[in-house]
Amino acid sequence: MIVSATTLSEHLHASDDPEYVRTPSVDYVAVLGDGAPGSDEFYRKKILVSDIARALAQREETPVVELQFWYPENSTPAEIADFYSVNPIPSLLYRVLAQIPAGTTDEAIASARTRAASAADTASDAVTSFTIPEQDVVQVMHHGPFSDEYATLARLGEYARRQDLHRAGPHHEIHLDAFTRTTPQDTLRTILRDPVL
Numbered sequence: 719m720i721v722s723a724t725t726l727s728e729h730l731h732a733s734d735d736p737e738y739v740r741t742p743s744v745d746y747v748a749v750l751g752d753g754a755p756g757s758d759e760f761y762r763k764k765i766l767v768s769d770i771a772r773a774l775a776q777r778e779e780t781p782v783v784e785l786q787f788w789y790p791e792n793s794t795p796a797e798i799a800d801f802y803s804v805n806p807i808p809s810l811l812y813r814v815l816a817q818i819p820a821g822t823t824d825e826a827i828a829s830a831r832t833r834a835a836s837a838a839d840t841a842s843d844a845v846t847s848f849t850i851p852e853q854d855v856v857q858v859m860h861h862g863p864f865s866d867e868y869a870t871l872a873r874l875g876e877y878a879r880r881q882d883l884h885r886a887g888p889h890h891e892i893h894l895d896a897f898t899r900t901t902p903q904d905t906l907r908t909i910l911r912d913p914v915l
Contacts, residue, residue, distance in 0.1 A: 729817075730782060730892060732859040732909040736877035740854050741911070746784070746815040747771050747827050748848035754807045755785070755864075761899055762838045763814045769836035770827065770845060771816035780896040784815040786850075786888035798856065798885050798912050799875025802868060813888070815848065822847060855890075856883060857911040863903040870910055878914060887913035 729744055747770050751763050764783055771781040789796065793805045818827075824847055831845055856878045860870040878884070892909035 730894065730909070732857045732892075732911070734859050734861075736856060736858045736874045738854070738856050738877075738881060738883070738914075740852065741850075743820075743852045744850050745818050745820050745822060746848045746850070747774065747818050747822075747830075747845060748813050748815045749843050749845050750811070750813055752811050754810065755787075755812070756899070760812075760814075762840075763843070765838035766836050766843060766845070767814045767816045769834040769838065770831050771818060773830035773834035774818050774822065774826065781816040783893050783896075784817070785891045785893070786813040786815065787811070787891070788888040796885070797875055798878050798889075799872045801871060801885070801889050801912075813848065815850075818847070850890075853887075853913045854915075855911050855913050856881070857909055860908045860910050862906065864906075864908070865903075867908070867910065874910055874912070878912070883914040885912045886915040 729742055747767055749763050749767055751760060753759060768781055768783060772778065775781070787801075787810050789805045789809055790811065793809065796804045827845060827847055831839065856874055858870060858874045858877075860867055890909075890911040890913070892911065894907040894909065895905070897903070897906060
């Protein structure tokens with residue numbers, strides 16, 4: 719049975735057990751990247767998006783950073799459980815996201831980018847608005863190190879398989895806790911979410 723996650727606060731919630739839900743439409747400031755997560759470039763883009771989202775919100779707290787991951791078109795198809803294991807991780811494409819108010823224009827984002835004057839900004843970064851539409855997903859809360867996500871994705875993939883559901887878009891990770899390269903990962907909470915059909 720599908721449960722509707724109708725509010726944006728529910729967008730940032732997931733059970734410790736795999737579940738099938740309908741998530742709301744969410745608007746973001748976004749920047750594209752490629753390569754393995756954890757690289758200097760990955761962390762630079764993460765800081766840039768956070769800085770712009772803070773400038774848009776005119777608040778100092780660190781926004782929740784979300785990520786979408788996918789592989790180039792000619793890659794081996796990957797289901798939920800094996801997403802990180804059937805293709806080389808350095809071939810990943812990704813989008814770094816931070817939530818913004820609905821209806822925020824690209825002009826407002828450009829103005830916030832100027833105000834943020836982020837040290838992580840480069841002229842080559844194409845910063846845009848991006849919307850993830852309302853969609854059916856399977857999701858689960860992952861606790862702890864990112865390197866342990868394989869086991870959590872295996873549980874989520876098995877749940878989807880039993881429901882006869884298949885990944886139908888980019889893998890989505892919602893990092894509820896702020897982190898840097900040196901942050902201990904034992905207590906981090908990450909929602910692992912995949913759109914499904």
